Amino acid sequence: MTSIDLQLIRDALLEALREDIGSGDITSRAVIPAEARACARYTSKQPLVVAGVPVAEQIVRLVDPMLEFKTLEPEATSVSAGTPIAEIRGSARSILTAERTSLNLLQRMCGIATLTRRYVERIQGTGARIVDTRKTVPGLRVLDKYAVTCGGGMNHRMGLFDGVLIKNNHIAFHESAGKAVQAGRSRLGHLVKIEVEVRNLDELKTALNSGADVILLDNFNPETTRQAVTLVGGRVPLESSGGITLETVRDFAEAGVDYISVGALTHSVPAADIHLRITPE
Amino acid sequence: MTSIDLQLIRDALLEALREDIGSGDITSRAVIPAEARACARYTSKQPLVVAGVPVAEQIVRLVDPMLEFKTLEPEATSVSAGTPIAEIRGSARSILTAERTSLNLLQRMCGIATLTRRYVERIQGTGARIVDTRKTVPGLRVLDKYAVTCGGGMNHRMGLFDGVLIKNNHIAFHESAGKAVQAGRSRLGHLVKIEVEVRNLDELKTALNSGADVILLDNFNPETTRQAVTLVGGRVPLESSGGITLETVRDFAEAGVDYISVGALTHSVPAADIHLRITPE
């Protein structure tokens, strides 16, 4: 993440802190002496892929700019259980106040990166790539999508504004997928590609003739996917989508598609197990 | 959710829409006629507990106040797969633009309610209650916690501001859990209860004598939990916490604790499977 990418989410991070801290961290204020100092380490409790340390750092700095923050593992690294990922040093109260919000973000982002990496490894050696979807947590899409790239996945469009995907719900307003594509083409700019969703080989044929740039095979099985690949013969890239799991992903990849999109990377991600061990100094 | 609760998250919902729509929904604008109208139904594709329909409604109204929105199933209802939960009618473009953001929120909230309900049902007949944690998605805590109540769970504190929980990371700055509780008591207001985390029966004893209002048994197993319950003898409420799963939750409930907190309700929730079927009118 670049400096400006972090700057543009600053307000969202501050809201996350406001949501947790509100009128004050009454526990730390009552229990921890104002002058107490501590050292704390974000440490993995499971093997994981690191993602989000710069975000945790920004949370920490928002809570208290005097805290020292040291990154111990670079983004996108695979680490084993028990690895210290980052370290903070300074006011004990500030560290305790920042703990939960920074962990919530870090655990989610590492969770996404770790799950993505498993998909990516599962299809290694095939020509396919894992891509994400718009099924992200509202308010945190840039973080979710960044974490996918840390895991080795590729981002699909960021939103409705930067890519065209004509889905069944759009096609329903036209005679065919092909007609929908043609309608779109005439109104879209010269830097815009059109991807269209098809549900069977017949729709695939009309889409192919309509000038779509990318075709999404919605809920095809590996066998019909293979037929689709043959039928298309490399004329446009193909994307598999719909209920693909770690168990089935390689079958799709070997069927020859170019992209496999997986909603579960972001909509049902298990938080990575990370905790913050705090030591008084 | 009351009117003002929704009003207070209005800006967060608008940001969620801005994140997805940005400079415009270029697909709908290019492919759907401006005057096309449609009817759409949010329909479950799995058994689930409903939560978040008022939030989906507010998303829909933000996108287009002219859309008609009809709630078909009340909050906290269990529905089977294939049940229509809510219905929208109006501009097709507006419905398509609102689709993903409203679904992302609804799927998360129903996912949380559904998972919570499973925990609640698993301990039915015991005196224990399922409670949530602060391990929520940054920016959406009120929605996550509200969904827990739809599932039949009880909310723990909302943040650092409205409840005191003295955890190991706080106790580390004191001689004992008991000393930490006493330090807190002298500085806290008269409406504030103190909950303290203990890791074993010895710590439990000092906490008990220190005047804690609630004691959290951190990572106890069912057997030591049972001993703790006996030892405390009803003098203060007890809360079990730490890695409790659907498989083990009943063992803890039957050990006699009052509350069981489950981080997974919100930190690793699988999105409920819901889709929006859109029909041109």
Next chain:
Amino acid sequence: MTSIDLQLIRDALLEALREDIGSGDITSRAVIPAEARACARYTSKQPLVVAGVPVAEQIVRLVDPMLEFKTLEPEATSVSAGTPIAEIRGSARSILTAERTSLNLLQRMCGIATLTRRYVERIQGTGARIVDTRKTVPGLRVLDKYAVTCGGGMNHRMGLFDGVLIKNNHIAFHESAGKAVQAGRSRLGHLVKIEVEVRNLDELKTALNSGADVILLDNFNPETTRQAVTLVGGRVPLESSGGITLETVRDFAEAGVDYISVGALTHSVPAADIHLRITPE
């Protein structure tokens, strides 16, 4: 105030500056040379209790991060008239632009702390404590409540979110204060205490039996307060409230209550007399 507490009110402080400065401080711009430098001191013109210097400092830094700010008296100190409390040095224009907004905040906060201290001193030697209310200036509650603590008072709840106080307006929807408490108990979390307001000794008895954690004696006089204390016999803490003044506060304290809440601490506070003497350098 911790770093993050100040960070969370930063936008409110910036709005306070925007309200005063708007499209520009036209007087300083026209009358003071851009390169003029000055030294300025916030100086008390009456005996007062210091509160809010870190807030004044943040105002000054928002106006011009190049200004040097030196705190001369720590928070919660009693100072006599004529005492310099803080000092600024740097651009004369910046100092003049920051003057009024920083003074408005500082005078209000010192005013609250000073008034609170008078109440606290008046009841010295009794076991009672002075607490505040929610009758604060909209938008500045955390500052008002912090100033109360500088004066030696204790904070009651911060808002509707972090404490339960069942008042007459709530009880009106139930048969009795006791029934209202019971209704609340069944729906509230395990970290929540219930305080209930009673208007006479009969209501006090039903409240006591209902399991309230704290009882507020609304508009009791010192004599009935004494009877209430006897009746309760230490089973729950008691709070006196309603029109208590500097003249009457000791009578209530000596009647034996634990807490005395005083709305006037924040709703009718006279600004402390402080000015900023500016000297060209």
Next chain:
Amino acid sequence: MTSIDLQLIRDALLEALREDIGSGDITSRAVIPAEARACARYTSKQPLVVAGVPVAEQIVRLVDPMLEFKTLEPEATSVSAGTPIAEIRGSARSILTAERTSLNLLQRMCGIATLTRRYVERIQGTGARIVDTRKTVPGLRVLDKYAVTCGGGMNHRMGLFDGVLIKNNHIAFHESAGKAVQAGRSRLGHLVKIEVEVRNLDELKTALNSGADVILLDNFNPETTRQAVTLVGGRVPLESSGGITLETVRDFAEAGVDYISVGALTHSVPAADIHLRITPE
């Protein structure tokens, strides 16, 4: 207040509600049935001048747009103790949630209007007018200044942006008050008047010759004020300022000045005593 004036403070009012309600009004939620309805009346408990009912109305509508709000007394009216000022009808929970924030604003604004009216009445029959200052509560200046007009006072400048007042702290950077005025004149636009503060008759003379449009007599007593009025002979308007009280204000007015500014109107205002009686329906 016009529609747009209220619109421009909408975010500040929403922040005031957020500050009080935060993650939810837990008392009303627990104690009041969701379907309970009530009628409530804002009623004076002292003689007062009404100011701020439209602001209370907006607070009420932000909490719940379904609440009916009826204004019973127009702005700027003098009412006796026991007068109903406005009435709300609808959801009991919503009314209870809106109670404190709307009262806090209404009590402050009526307090300011009532105090201003007392000053205005004290100088009746003289040619002088009461004006306010910038000593307002940060964040609420437009409300404070509007309340002054309800009391019959006149607004001085709104901030640093819409009027020039050269004070001692500015003059310190020049040889004399007159030089400061001349410096300002050459740099200011054609719609800008210059007011200058003088501390004695000598300064008054130089200011008069420098072309100031208005002269402020800082901490003059009534006798020197009278001399100043004679000396100026109507060439420019004069404003008295500095520690003027209800006891002394008429002496200044009778000395012949045009304006008398009173900081206490807004910096030390006692809240008017108003309460909200709620009746279940």
Next chain:
Amino acid sequence: MTSIDLQLIRDALLEALREDIGSGDITSRAVIPAEARACARYTSKQPLVVAGVPVAEQIVRLVDPMLEFKTLEPEATSVSAGTPIAEIRGSARSILTAERTSLNLLQRMCGIATLTRRYVERIQGTGARIVDTRKTVPGLRVLDKYAVTCGGGMNHRMGLFDGVLIKNNHIAFHESAGKAVQAGRSRLGHLVKIEVEVRNLDELKTALNSGADVILLDNFNPETTRQAVTLVGGRVPLESSGGITLETVRDFAEAGVDYISVGALTHSVPAADIHLRITPE
């Protein structure tokens, strides 16, 4: 503009009003009776293309939701001088307060649409299309770009996020335009097209071989443009850019390019001459 597009710029419009109205429209308040009513018409004083009426309407509604607004000419219509475009009816004060901000937006947007239409008409009958650039006024890009479409132009990318344009400043970090394109291709998603800027025919050749999707001819003259068209032979679309004026635009269009981008459409647009005639009622 759809409902949500207007909703997403609501805060920017409110800021525009705040900038003009601030602490209040003191002229209307002093000069116009509160109860005065008026009818007002936005009327062209020159031939122009209509753009921005829905934006003016939203401004008017923000100022006063009770004002009636009637659109008289649809977006993208060419009208002659003296044509009423829209009409408002209601409070005279509100109309006067909304006048300038609504006119500033409407005049700019009609100015852009009118200028764009002239370019579009100038190249009629050729296959080329007029496109805009990112040289818009900061804060109003969606309005500027929407106005371009009202004039018949086509939008280029909305920002850095939704399209790739490799310019000379990027190519400087690579051996050649072609190398830069290849570097980009390997890191970009499957819905992203790459446009690359070339300064002469040699660069054009390497770009063509590198797999660019669109090529921008930077500062070519009509003659070299013609050679470029021949050289490319329809393999990729071509865009002319750089200092193209109404005088020269047709030469480029006739040279055979597909797109002609014109920065002046938005960076140097003369405001269309429109005024608001207000009639008391």
Next chain:
Amino acid sequence: MTSIDLQLIRDALLEALREDIGSGDITSRAVIPAEARACARYTSKQPLVVAGVPVAEQIVRLVDPMLEFKTLEPEATSVSAGTPIAEIRGSARSILTAERTSLNLLQRMCGIATLTRRYVERIQGTGARIVDTRKTVPGLRVLDKYAVTCGGGMNHRMGLFDGVLIKNNHIAFHESAGKAVQAGRSRLGHLVKIEVEVRNLDELKTALNSGADVILLDNFNPETTRQAVTLVGGRVPLESSGGITLETVRDFAEAGVDYISVGALTHSVPAADIHLRITPE
């Protein structure tokens, strides 16, 4: 611009960046190595008056606080074509991301300053001054008006809040311009001047007798302007307004008015031609 003036527009500048960068600068991210460094210079391509370099600097710092920014030409300087105005050094990606937004602001502000300077020079030696209007781009008024002062112009009022200008649309609600002025005078504060617009010599006479402080001659020609000057005889300042161009401005100045307001300075300003040359380091 002072530090606080820049601080108060910080959010507007951040929105300008968000509008351009959104979910990320995909070109730089794909094409420029993360570690590449560059030097870049803002260089004039036409003779111009410098305005806005501090604003460009703040844009650059918001994008990346590690970038070094060096101002090479002070504000308000006239420079010839080919002059470097400012220089940045640091991360190549950051520079490329900041390029367009900083240029858009700088080009507009220099454009305004340059055009203003031409008007100012055209009337040199007369006693008249060039002033601006409220016809600025919504959201950027303080920048537009500041740029006018860099060009040597004088600011008229900043908005509706800091000056009274009674225009034809106000006078329509009164019998005459004079009556409107009198109505205003009785309700306005002592620091407020009244300017009134007149359309002919008759209106001028009634305005003069009504006590207006400044009179605006709306759409007078140079000849009637001369008559107006004679008629007024220096009793109040006069301002010419309405369609005045570089060709006609001197005629008005020589007719003897004090101020000449020119809407075109800000509503139809051609962007100054400036570019950013970036050199890899």
